[in-house]
Amino acid sequence: MVERIVEEWKHVFKLDPDKRIGDEALEALCLSGTDAIMVGGSSGVTYDNTVDLLSRLRRYELPCALEVTTLDAVVPGFDAYLIPVALNAGDPDYLVGRHIEALKRYGSLLPKEGTIAAEGYVIANPDCEAARVAGAKPVDEADIVAYARFADRLLRLPIVYIEYSGAFGDMEAVARARAALTNGARLFYGGGIDGAEKAAAAARAADTIVVGNIIYQSLARALDTVRVVQS
Ligand SMILES: CC(C)=CCC/C(C)=C/CC/C(C)=C/CC/C(C)=C/CC/C(C)=C/CC/C(C)=C/CC/C(C)=C/COP(=O)(O)OP(=O)(O)O
Numbered sequence: 001m002v003e004r005i006v007e008e009w010k011h012v013f014k015l016d017p018d019k020r021i022g023d024e025a026l027e028a029l030c031l032s033g034t035d036a037i038m039v040g041g042s043s044g045v046t047y048d049n050t051v052d053l054l055s056r057l058r059r060y061e062l063p064c065a066l067e068v069t070t071l072d073a074v075v076p077g078f079d080a081y082l083i084p085v086a087l088n089a090g091d092p093d094y095l096v097g098r099h100i101e102a103l104k105r106y107g108s109l110l111p112k113e114g115t116i117a118a119e120g121y122v123i124a125n126p127d128c129e130a131a132r133v134a135g136a137k138p139v140d141e142a143d144i145v146a147y148a149r150f151a152d153r154l155l156r157l158p159i160v161y162i163e164y165s166g167a168f169g170d171m172e173a174v175a176r177a178r179a180a181l182t183n184g185a186r187l188f189y190g191g192g193i194d195g196a197e198k199a200a201a202a203a204r205a206a207d208t209i210v211v212g213n214i215i216y217q218s219l220a221r222a223l224d225t226v227r228v229v230q231s
């Protein structure tokens with residue numbers, strides 16, 4: 001079950017196949033003590049840049065999950081496939097439409113049971129790229145908690161992902177959303193974690209913290225986010 005794969009994850013680095021990362025930096029990330037690598041991005045992700053990144057990651061023993069955002073880049077060989085379902089999408093295609101098109105075309109190729117699962121995304125930063133792509137409806141704390149409960153209790157998704165990509169979010173809302181998950185969903189938080197302090201605050205509120213953009217701005221600060229979570 002994907003639940004089993006992600007249940008130990010407290011810290012994850014998210015690598016964007018559309019962004020360059022050198023071998024030394026990649027090694028430092030993979031040996032940092034992080035629990036897993038997620039591969040994904042909201043634009044510029046191709047089959048070739050995803051294969052290239054996966055083959056470099058496979059030198060290390062870390063679990064690797066592909067977050068599928070385009071059908072052009074569904075690459076075999078990942079340990080898990082995570083499918084975003086944008087719960088507060090204004091464009092219904094990102095709630096369910098694209099997924100149905102994907103399954104109509106490639107449903108028979110789905111990877112084996114237990115390695116693919118939907119993530120209930122709540123896109124809470126209206127200025128991020130994912131919000132633009134999905135036409136995300138604005139959310140306040142009560143909305144975030146209600147979406148989280150909906151994903152956990154009614155849809156029974158294994159992951160609720162509060163996405164503030166590019167900005168540090170409201171940790172009160174994240175903590176309240178996590179407290180509302182009584183059916184086993186894991187609360188992922190990502191957005192604006194750019195060093196130890198924010199990593200620690202996010203780790204107090206969420207089950208799993210996801211660190212992305214800072215990797216490409218300051219490797220040292222990215223690595224600092226692991227130590228506080230794993231120590
Ligand atoms: C053998 C094998 C593996 C077979 C697989 C078979 C198969 C085809 C499986 C796919 C099944 C399926 C249902 C796929 C759905 C595909 C799809 C197009 C879903 C839509 C996803 C979606 C809702 C996208 C909206 C945007 C979003 C929520 C993105 C979230 C993730 C993300 C990467 C955010 C950050 O992006 P970033 O680029 O870093 O942005 P910033 O600029 O803010 O930093």
Ligand SMILES: O=P(O)(O)OC[C@@H](O)CO
Pocket residue numbers: 014163164165166167189190191192193210211212213214
């Ligand atoms: O890039 P940042 O802001 O760290 O966010 C991480 C992740 O949630 C993006 O999908």
Ligand SMILES: [Mg+2]
Pocket residue numbers: 016165212213
């Ligand atoms: Mg990013």
